[in-house]
Amino acid sequence: MRRSFHIIGLALTLLILSGAFPVNARAEKVSTRAEFAGDVICLPGVYLTEPDSCLPVGPSSVLTELAREGIVYPAPSLPVSKPPVSLNEIPYQYAKIISPSAPLYGSPAQGDARVPAFMLKGATRYISYSNISQTENGKYFESSSGLWVDGGDVARAAVQVFQGVVVHDTPKTQFGWILTNGHSRAEPDFNTPEGKHEVLPGEFYPILGTKQVGDTLWVMIDLNEWIEDRIIGRIIPVTVPPQGVNNGRWVDINLEEQSLAVYDNNKMVFATLVSTGTKPFYTKPGLFTIYQKKDKETMSGDFSGDKSGYYYLEDVPWTMYFDKLRALHGAYWHARFGYDASHGCVNLSIGDSRWLYDWAKVGDYVYVYDPSGQTPTDPSFYTDGGA
Template structure:
């Protein structure tokens, strides 16, 4: 009797074990198949961006989750530095445009006393009289040899290091695409230059990253400048600046905490800004800059403001002669708007940080 009960119980246990084993096998097959299908859909979403379980070029479930986030965080959690109207209007800048060079006279309709060779030349005007402009005491040029200049009113932002998404600025006003790698959606308006965006997701297509910046709105990485944070380099302390050559973005830090970010313009390929960690060695509130005299790229710039020299004659400084921030533009210096350079110059000097450090790095490689 005991033996019979044992075999009955043993048989029931065996049957239960077999049933459990079968359930586990079938469940494993189902789970494995489901995972494979999701993975396949993820790979195929670029080919079928709005079908086969995909939406806007990514798996539908993932897009729905991101859509909730886009509704919750529609724009970056930052505060813009107000444009410094006093700085923007402090000087009346003009570009010298005579291709033969500009003659300087001692008075309106007066005698020639010198000349400025043709080049990338900017002056500031202190007086005007009957078609003549005074550029320095006792130095006059014809107004027809000049063109007016309007400094950029762009300014950076105070950042929240705990913000949920990476921020970027739109650099080129394109219409977003409906899916990564797709054509511009002509039903949508162009995103204006300098618009601040959240990057909710990224997908790589043909070696380029595409960023999801809004519902069914993707932009190629070359059209934005992205704010990236880095660890404090060894030996750096206090208030310091990180310049990302790839994104053309400067971030101001207080020790380990990012405080402020903005777009910059660094050196062109012929005059690349050197990478490395530097200590500023001089600060100049206002001075002229010139270089490459006698060469095709000769330049002469009056009243360059708020300069911090950090790598020999390379510096952070204010820039009134272009509005190309987010793109390389200089002979090696780090160009900032007048508003940003004023803030950086003074903020870096507060609390005893008279010679802040500058760390120049690259988050990617220009192509």
């Protein structure tokens, strides 16, 4: 929170003494019993039942009314910390193939002679290269497949850095990351003008409460600061394990929020944003177990029928298979975490996938669900899946 709690406490005390604390119309429901005349004003706090020893007016009336609406203020301190930056380190360098049809050669000499061993076509193609060779005719990149690509057919790819948070105890409130630029409003209403406070992608906020107004879910990130749910990816803590989880360890994947939380001993220990399957390549809801872990994997596939959608991805790091070809893994080719973007896998940032890979064991549960109910649940709808 941008305001510290001791400043809030001081401000509330001063407002009580001055009588200047703003009380809106909804707070007028506080008791006006004559017997309270001359009584002591309650300390600022939430009074869901009317106290006998003090008068809950001023700040208390506002805080109590917020609590009745499910809003926690001030927000409790979140028991989270940043993971080590070193988790982002990987022993691979990547390059994106930019030519519509790229020849792959058995050696730089074959490249100079323009004798390809293979033509790689498709929509999304990345190589992991370990060596660059310069000849009189050009530069060649050696991919992890052992084949060489002309330097004119590739562009080096920089891996985007995003990391979630290590959680030291299950938080009492929701929290999340801003997905796209926006401005907060003083009320959860489009008729309320946007305020001066701009929220920016990647910013991290505790969530004080939510409110459904028509078709829009509004999220409160500070007192009198509301934003639309669509611009924040939320972590919604759970206190009861999914049905079928009997050991207190599971990976919790919320398809509606595009978020992931890890629970150990029934307590949240990690949380982040992910990218799951986009329509019609949804990530299948259900309870699964991790059945294989691989520190790197080459993934390829095509769901278009005419190879126009073919993808080829070398050295995908920190891969954990849980539902046929659907896996949790690092994604270096995009950074759309918080939005659906895959062919069914659960994409994480490099650092987050490394954290999860180190924590997870074969046999750990993976629970995938969609609170919105928009993801198909009929098993016959799903293929084996892909990256």
